[in-house]
Amino acid sequence: MIETVDLTKVFRTDEVETTALNQVSMKIDQGEFVAIMGPSGCGKSTLLNILGLLDSPSGGQLIFDGQDVSKFSEKQRTGLRKEYLGFVFQSFNLIDELNVFENIELPLLYQKIPGAKRKQMVEEVMGKMNIVHRKKHFPQQLSGGQQQRVAICRAVVANPKLILADEPTGNLDSSNGAEVMDLLGQLNQDGTSIVMVTHSPTDAARAQRIIQLFDGQIVTENK
Numbered sequence: 001m002i003e004t005v006d007l008t009k010v011f012r013t014d015e016v017e018t019t020a021l022n023q024v025s026m027k028i029d030q031g032e033f034v035a036i037m038g039p040s041g042c043g044k045s046t047l048l049n050i051l052g053l054l055d056s057p058s059g060g061q062l063i064f065d066g067q068d069v070s071k072f073s074e075k076q077r078t079g080l081r082k083e084y085l086g087f088v089f090q091s092f093n094l095i096d097e098l099n100v101f102e103n104i105e106l107p108l109l110y111q112k113i114p115g116a117k118r119k120q121m122v123e124e125v126m127g128k129m130n131i132v133h134r135k136k137h138f139p140q141q142l143s144g145g146q147q148q149r150v151a152i153c154r155a156v157v158a159n160p161k162l163i164l165a166d167e168p169t170g171n172l173d174s175s176n177g178a179e180v181m182d183l184l185g186q187l188n189q190d191g192t193s194i195v196m197v198t199h200s201p202t203d204a205a206r207a208q209r210i211i212q213l214f215d216g217q218i219v220t221e222n223k
Contacts, residue, residue: 001028001029001030001032001064001065001162001193002027002028002051002063002065002162002193003025003026003027003028003061003062003063004024004025004026004027004047004050004051004060004061004062004063005025005060005061005063006023006024006025006059006060006061007021007023007024007025007047007050007057007059007060007061007062007070008021008022008023008024008057008058008059008060009021009043009046009050009055009057009058010058010059019216020043020046020216021043021046021047021050021057021216021217022043022215022216022217023060023217024043024047024060024213024216024217024218025060025218026211026218026221028193028195029193030161030191030193031188031191031192032193032194032208032209033184033185033188033193033194033196033206033207033208033209034195034196034207034208034209034210034211035196035197035198035203035204035207035209035211036048036195036196036197036210036211036213037197037198037199037201037204037210037211037212037213038213038214039214042213042214042215042216043213043215043216043217044197044213045197047197047213048164048166048197051164052085052087052164053069053072053077053078053080053081053085054077054081056070056071056072056077057070064080064084082107082110082111082158083160084162085160085161085162085163085164086107086154086155086156086158086160086162086163086164087155087163087164087165087166088148088151088152088155088163088165088166088168088184089151089167089168090166090167090168090170090171091171092139092144092148092151092171093151094147094150094154095139096138096139096140097138098138099135099136099137099138100126100131100134100137100138100139100150101122101126101135103139103150104122104125104126104150104153104154104157105118105122105157106154107154107158108121108122108157108158111158121157121158122153122157125153125157126153129149129152129153129183130149131146131149131150131153134146134150143176144171144172144173144176145172145173145175145176145179145180148168148169148171148172148176148180149179149180149183152168152183152184152187156187160192161192161193162192162193162194162195163184163187163192163194163195164195164196165184165195165196165197166196166197167197167198167199168180168181168184168196168198168203169181169198169200169203170199177200177203181203181206184206185206194207208223209221209222209223210222210223
């Protein structure tokens with residue numbers, strides 16, 4: 001489904017050159033749940049941003065469904081993100097001025113899906129995630145666990161092939177964190193591929209494979 005070949009990312013300023021990723025090669029199959037671990041500054045978030053087509057590599061290849069997309073323009077990357085990807089962030093990234101229904105609906109508006117179809121898709125995913133009773137609430141009226149539940153609904157409402165999760169339980173207590181991991185596990189069982197960056201060994205243990213990064217390189221892979 002997705003593959004990197006000698007993926008490299010270098011950040012440059014006038015005085016400093018920093019190699020965030022150094023020839024990273026990995027493959028993620030359809031339906032896999034992969035956790036990426038490593039110390040702060042090892043390149044985890046950089047790798048996730050490139051996999052999510054939010055940034056471009058300095059070298060190497062990023063292959064999506066057999067197509068090298070590493071040199072795609074921003075417009076091309078945006079099109080692929082809409083079609084293939086859902087994102088779950090540590091900080092939820094919900095829009096305070098929109099209620100639960102409207103936050104979840106947002107990706108469907110970008111895809112210009114008709115109103116009746118949007119309503120059906122949003123209500124279906126809210127039902128699966130048991131958040132229907134909160135649909136008219138605003139983010140500040142929800143607990144952290146409820147906000148992350150809404151964020152997951154938004155990530156999956158358009159049926160993406162791949163969910164990218166960046167520390168999805170990082171701002172949650174253990175009970176809410178376990179609930180979020182249960183939701184991600186269920187989505188994976190239903191066929192959605194998941195790549196998750198985490199510092200938590202407990203969360204990583206839910207994945208089928210753990211990739212350890214250190215200084216921008218893969219040092220181990222465990223199944």
